[in-house]
Amino acid sequence: xxxHCLQGRTASGFVTFGGVWEKGEVPAASxxxxxxxxxxxxxxxxxxxxxxxxxxxWSAHTTDAALLKEGAELLPTPKEQPDxxxxxxxxxxxCTLDTGVLRLTVPxxxxxxxxxxxxxxxVSGRKAAHKVYPVFLLExxxxxxxxxxxxVQKFHGVVQKAVLEEAGPLQATVAFYGENTHGxxxxxxxxxxxxxxxxxxxxxxxxxFLFDGVxxxxxxxxxxxxxxxxxxxxxxxxxxxxxxxxxxxHECPQNLDSRFPHLGPKxxxxxxxxxxxxxxxxxDMKQASQDIPIWRQYHLVQDSNRHYAIFxxxxxxxxxxxxxxxxxxxxxxxxxxxxxxVMAGIRDFWQKYPGGLAANALDQENAQLSLWFYSPLQEAxxxxxxxxxxxxxxxxEGFEDLRPSAYGxxxxxxxxxxxxxxxxxxxxxxxxxDRLQKPPVVVADPAYYHEKRAFGxxxxxxxxxxxxxxxxxxxxxxxxxxxxxxxxxxxxGLFDYGDVMHTYDPxxxxxxxxxxxxxxxxxxxxxTYWLWLYFLHTGREDVFSLAxxxxxxxxxxxxxxxxxxxxxxxxxxxxxxGCSCKEPRIGMAGHHRFLFYLxxxxxxxxxxxxxxxxxxxxxxxxxxxxxxxxxxIVPSARSGPDWSSYVSNWMTHYERTLDEAYxxxxxxxxxxxxxTPYGFASGPDYYYDPETGHLIYHGEIENTPNQHLQICxxxxxxxxxxxxxxxxxxxxxxxxxxxKFYYLPAEEKTRRTHGQIVNRPFSWxxxxxxxxxxxxxxxxxxxxxKKTWAVLMESVPQNAGTDAFAPHSYVNGFAADGPYQExxxxxxxWVSQWCLxxxxxxxxxxDAMPQDGFIELKSPVSSKK
Numbered sequence: 001x002x003x004h005c006l007q008g009r010t011a012s013g014f015v016t017f018g019g020v021w022e023k024g025e026v027p028a029a030s031x032x033x034x035x036x037x038x039x040x041x042x043x044x045x046x047x048x049x050x051x052x053x054x055x056x057x058w059s060a061h062t063t064d065a066a067l068l069k070e071g072a073e074l075l076p077t078p079k080e081q082p083d084x085x086x087x088x089x090x091x092x093x094x095c096t097l098d099t100g101v102l103r104l105t106v107p108x109x110x111x112x113x114x115x116x117x118x119x120x121x122x123v124s125g126r127k128a129a130h131k132v133y134p135v136f137l138l139e140x141x142x143x144x145x146x147x148x149x150x151x152v153q154k155f156h157g158v159v160q161k162a163v164l165e166e167a168g169p170l171q172a173t174v175a176f177y178g179e180n181t182h183g184x185x186x187x188x189x190x191x192x193x194x195x196x197x198x199x200x201x202x203x204x205x206x207x208x209f210l211f212d213g214v215x216x217x218x219x220x221x222x223x224x225x226x227x228x229x230x231x232x233x234x235x236x237x238x239x240x241x242x243x244x245x246x247x248x249x250h251e252c253p254q255n256l257d258s259r260f261p262h263l264g265p266k267x268x269x270x271x272x273x274x275x276x277x278x279x280x281x282x283x284d285m286k287q288a289s290q291d292i293p294i295w296r297q298y299h300l301v302q303d304s305n306r307h308y309a310i311f312x313x314x315x316x317x318x319x320x321x322x323x324x325x326x327x328x329x330x331x332x333x334x335x336x337x338x339x340x341x342v343m344a345g346i347r348d349f350w351q352k353y354p355g356g357l358a359a360n361a362l363d364q365e366n367a368q369l370s371l372w373f374y375s376p377l378q379e380a381x382x383x384x385x386x387x388x389x390x391x392x393x394x395x396x397e398g399f400e401d402l403r404p405s406a407y408g409x410x411x412x413x414x415x416x417x418x419x420x421x422x423x424x425x426x427x428x429x430x431x432x433x434d435r436l437q438k439p440p441v442v443v444a445d446p447a448y449y450h451e452k453r454a455f456g457x458x459x460x461x462x463x464x465x466x467x468x469x470x471x472x473x474x475x476x477x478x479x480x481x482x483x484x485x486x487x488x489x490x491x492x493g494l495f496d497y498g499d500v501m502h503t504y505d506p507x508x509x510x511x512x513x514x515x516x517x518x519x520x521x522x523x524x525x526x527x528t529y530w531l532w533l534y535f536l537h538t539g540r541e542d543v544f545s546l547a548x549x550x551x552x553x554x555x556x557x558x559x560x561x562x563x564x565x566x567x568x569x570x571x572x573x574x575x576x577x578g579c580s581c582k583e584p585r586i587g588m589a590g591h592h593r594f595l596f597y598l599x600x601x602x603x604x605x606x607x608x609x610x611x612x613x614x615x616x617x618x619x620x621x622x623x624x625x626x627x628x629x630x631x632x633i634v635p636s637a638r639s640g641p642d643w644s645s646y647v648s649n650w651m652t653h654y655e656r657t658l659d660e661a662y663x664x665x666x667x668x669x670x671x672x673x674x675x676t677p678y679g680f681a682s683g684p685d686y687y688y689d690p691e692t693g694h695l696i697y698h699g700e701i702e703n704t705p706n707q708h709l710q711i712c713x714x715x716x717x718x719x720x721x722x723x724x725x726x727x728x729x730x731x732x733x734x735x736x737x738x739x740k741f742y743y744l745p746a747e748e749k750t751r752r753t754h755g756q757i758v759n760r761p762f763s764w765x766x767x768x769x770x771x772x773x774x775x776x777x778x779x780x781x782x783x784x785x786k787k788t789w790a791v792l793m794e795s796v797p798q799n800a801g802t803d804a805f806a807p808h809s810y811v812n813g814f815a816a817d818g819p820y821q822e823x824x825x826x827x828x829x830w831v832s833q834w835c836l837x838x839x840x841x842x843x844x845x846x847d848a849m850p851q852d853g854f855i856e857l858k859s860p861v862s863s864k865k
Contacts, residue, residue: 001448004071006441008541010434012066014171014197016600017442018048019059019074020454026056032077033063041067042085042198044168048597048605049655052663052726057655060600062171062197065440085169085198095164097172100199102419106174107162114159117176117192117225123201123419126339130228130366133157134190136180137222138213139380152221152376155180155188165602170198173602186213189562192225193602202418206603207373210410210561215383222376224356225415228366233338234278235363236271236289240298241334242310242357243345243429244326249310251323253295253362258288274423277338299358301375302329302350305492311377330433333357335369340421343429345436346371347414348549352494354378355413373413374494381495386514386574395516398571398581399623405570406577408560411495412552412603443598446539455594456721457774458533459842466853468846470804471838474796477805478835479534481823483546484807485511488820495576496520498553500527502572506824509810519574522558523586526714527832532594533839551595555607559587560617567614567649568621582621584614585641585713590648605656612653612662615646619690626687628698637688639680640710643669643695648718655725665693666722670730672697678753680738684710700756707760711738712767712833716774716840732778739775742768743787766795767833770840777844785848792837793854795830805831 001019005011019031033041041063049058061074087098095108104121107114118132134157142149159178166173173195179187189210196203209223231238235254242249256263256271261284270276276285295312299320302308308329311320331349335341346355356375360368374381385404390397416436420428450460462468482500485491489511491500501511503518512518521527531547557576558569569586573579589608596604618624619635626636637643647669650662672695676682684706687696716735723731741749742762750758762768769792776785796804807821 001074001444002071003068003074003442003444005065005068006443006539006541006544008545009438009441010065011069011440012431013064013202013435013440014062014200015065015440015442016060016062016171018597018600019061020444020449020452020597021056021059021076022452023051023057024053024055026059026076027054029056029059030077030079031059031061032075032079033061034073034075035067036070036072041072042170044170046166046168048600050658051655052658054658057725058597062168062600063442064170065442068440068442086167086172086196088164088167088172097174097196099172099196099201101201102196102203104196104203106194107159107176108164108174110161112159112161115157117159117194117205118203121419123340123421126421127230128340128342128419129230132225132227134178134180134192134207135222135224135226135370135372136188136190137220137376138182138188139219139221140217141219142217152380153182155182157181157190165193166195172196175602186218188212191603191606201420202416204414204416206412206414208410208412208556208603209373211383211406211408212562213383213407215385215404215406219380219382220374221380222372223374224370224372226371227342227344227369227417229335229342229369230365231335231337231341231362231367234281234289235294236281236285236292237274237277237338238362238367239272239274239334239336239341239423240359240362241336241424241429242298242300243330243332243426243433244324245328245330248426248429249300249324251295251298251312253298254289254292256285256288256292258284258292261288263288274336294363296362297358297360298323298362299356299375299377300329300333301356301372301377302331302353303375303378305350305353305490308350329357330430330437331355331357332429332433332436333359333369334420334424334429335359335362335367336420336423340419341423342369342417342419343424343432344369344371344417345415345433346373347416347436347439348497349437351492351497351549352413353492354494371415373411373415383577385578390580391516392580396518397516397573398579401580403580403582404573404575404578405565406575408563408565409577410556410559410561412556413494441541441544441599443539443544446536449536453721453724454536454597455533456717456724457843458537458839459844459846460537462842462846462849465849465851467849467851468842470853471842471849474804475534475537475835475838477807478831479531479543479546481805481807481821481826482828482831483542484821486546495557496553498549498551499558499576500550500828502829503827504822504824506822509820509822514574516574517572517579520572520576521828522570522572522576522579523554523591524572525712525829525832526591526717526836527828528554528591528594529714529717530832530836530839534835537839537842548595551592551604554587555592555604559607559611561607561610564620565617567611567617581623582618583641584611584618584645584649587611587614588645588648588714589652590645590714590718593652608649608652608656612649614649615642615688615693616690618642619688624688626685628687635688635690637686637695638706638710639673639684639686639695640706640715641713642688643686644710644713644715644718646693647722648714651718651722651725663726666726667728668693669695670728670734673734674730677756678737678741679734680710681707681741681753681757700753700760702758702760704760708763708767711771712764712829716770717836720774732774735771736775736778739768739771739773740779740781740784742772743784743791764833765791766830766837769837770844773837773841773844776848782848785845788841788845789848789850789854792834792841795834
């Protein structure tokens with residue numbers, strides 16, 4: 001497997017990437033990474049998924065990205081990698097990690113009750129920090145008609161369990177599980193992962209906040225990680241730096257700008273240059289420092305995606321003054337004393353506003369550096385719903401009952417810290433920011449992923465034909481349009497970044513952000529699959545970045561991680577957790593597998609564990625119940641998107657663990673559907689037994705609205721990959737039959753089903769193009785292949801104009817930044833499915849594309865770099 005650093009990402013720092021292999025190709029997780037000159041590169045490997053015979057399907061590998069500038073080849077080998085590098089010294093309830101540069105102590109074990117994540121950090125023998133711990137603030141509200149009472153409560157972070165997840169020669173990772181608590185008040189759970197690397201002074205934290213409060217009462221006021229860092233020297237030898245767009249904000253907490261005794265500008269410049277120490281300070285400097293104000297607190301807050309401000313204060317009891325402002329902060333600060341200090345930053349800082357970077361107690365030996373994923377200087381975050389009733393008929397919401405629960409949702413943030421032995425330069429700060437904001441990504445070429453059928457079936461480009469060239473232009477325009485919309489419509493914020501909107505409103509020239517089920521997409525019709533398969537198709541970094549943000553958002557905010565709804569998610573709505581429909585398709589593992597297997601992200605692995613038993617949660621959901629003819633109320637499931645989502649969860653859990661119980665559930669459902677009269681065309685609604693996985697057929701449901709939902713929520717993609725994993729042709733046979741059946745005239749459907757299917761709507765024929773293409777390829781049906789391309793292309797003018805995906809411009813009189821672009825009839829449902837089905841048709845029936853092309857495409861719009 002030949003790999004390379006993805007262009008557009010930083011090629012420095014340690015990186016973890018995924019390898020994909022055919023069945024039987026790799027019997028054990030022993031690998032070698034070789035540079036083009038034959039040199040063996042450092043590598044740490046582990047398995048992530050298996051084929052049923054125990055051979056490796058996906059593997060994870062950690063290496064130094066700086067060594068991959070010319071690419072490298074990953075090969076299975078019987079040789080063991082030398083086990084040297086990070087030293088791990090375990091104690092009864094803690095362990096010490098020593099990277100060769102960085103040495104630190106972390107708690108370890110079960111039933112802990114400690115208040116720190118890390119303590120006693122030293123760098124090359126120098127004491128760098130005393131303690132690292134989570135910080136959390138909650139605003140409690142009690143509102144009546146006449147009075148609004150609010151109080152901010154400081155919570156205390158308690159680590160209850162710490163697990164050494166990875167202990168290799170290049171990387172060590174510790175997972176901390178705990179709660180932010182305040183007396184008898186609700187406790188807010190957290191999961192925090194710390195990673196360190198061989199001969200590195202850098203630490204990476206991945207912080208997950210989980211909401212278990214009451215929306216009407218509990219408002220998020222502050223959340224982050226704090227370092228008590230050791231600063232040496234007098235206050236006037238200490239430095240605070242914030243990286244800005246075009247410069248560095250740089251001050252000393254005590255500025256030696258004294259009127260009497262007069263020190264002059266040369267002293268101030270020498271101070272900023274880091275040239276003044278306690279050893280060479282003059283008597284005038286020491287005398288002046290007795291009466292110069294000390295700015296003990298600094299705080300940069302990004303209060304929107306287009307504005308930040310830097311504040312400072314002398315004391316907590318005094319006012320904050322505004323120091324500087326700007327548009328988009330890179331999210332990096334440094335705090336140093338005479339003998340060095342720390343650079344720190346938050347990834348996606350302005351995109352996931354309102355974050356903050358703060359320094360406190362700058363006159364103390366243990367100064368505080370706080371990385372706020374939610375800044376306490378901002379208004380507290382409100383988890384409440386947008387209305388007191390549901391609007392199912394007028395606004396496309398779920399049911400009459402209102403269930404807008406945020407209980408169990410999460411959000412994940414990432415920060416990095418690097419210890420330094422001197423005052424960092426602007427170049428060092430920018431290099432750190434580049435590695436933080438655009439960390440390395442290591443991948444193979446699209447052709448390799450295609451050869452291995454990574455994530456199932458999708459096609460490579462066919463630029464040699466006019467039709468293939470037109471499709472590439474259309475696919476590029478579709479992606480580019482959404483990439484621009486994220487910026488134009490400001491789809492940013494801690495709980496929003498990564499999602500896109502559902503339906504456009506051409507009358508108001510905006511998306512239907514405030515109209516019930518037409519607002520946030522929440523993975524509806526799997527835009528995740530579209531973006532990730534488009535990345536595999538192109539290998540483009542800009543596609544990877546948009547897909548990465550969507551996966552991170554969907555896996556946390558759109559998914560319930562504990563409680564009665566665990567494993568489910570909320571259907572599209574004005575609030576991500578607002579819709580009364582709680583369904584497995586929203587949180588299913590299929591959305592998250594791409595980023596997990598391509599990067600080895602441990603948090604995503606945890607999320608996929610959260611959803612593996614979503615069928616049990618769904619079977620306790622009142623909206624999934626049906627009454628049998630005997631009057632007994634039992635759980636129900638649709639073959640898609642319910643059962644298909646369960647299969648996604650079970651398949652993922654099975655390939656990661658080879659737990660036969662989950663394979664049996666999949667095979668049970670396959671047999672049940674195969675036993676119906678018409679396969680996937682039957683039902684599509686069933687009674688469901690969550691203990692056995694049985695789908696209990698109870699006849700044909702003529703008035704169902706679910707036939708097209710069966711195939712537009714990832715069903716075909718899930719079933720085909722599952723069929724390959726289990727080497728079970730039954731699923732492929734069922735899909736082949738469905739592909740033949742879907743486009744038949746209604747009279748023919750009635751004839752073939754002996755009058756059992758007469759009026760059932762097989763709506764949205766474009767959604768079925770991947771299935772019909774698969775069927776056409778399997779049965780060598782040239783007419784069906786031709787019909788499939790016609791259906792796919794004829795659907796374009798109905799939704800996006802005859803010039804496929806080419807946006808129109810309009811001038812918004814209230815916009816300060818000029819005209820927006822729009823496609824008036826667009827919806828993300830339609831775009832996601834059109835692009836996804838096109839990518840699969842390129843795999844199954846590329847030779848059936850018309851030689852003269854499809855439609856006229858003008859004015860190419862591209863975001864390709």
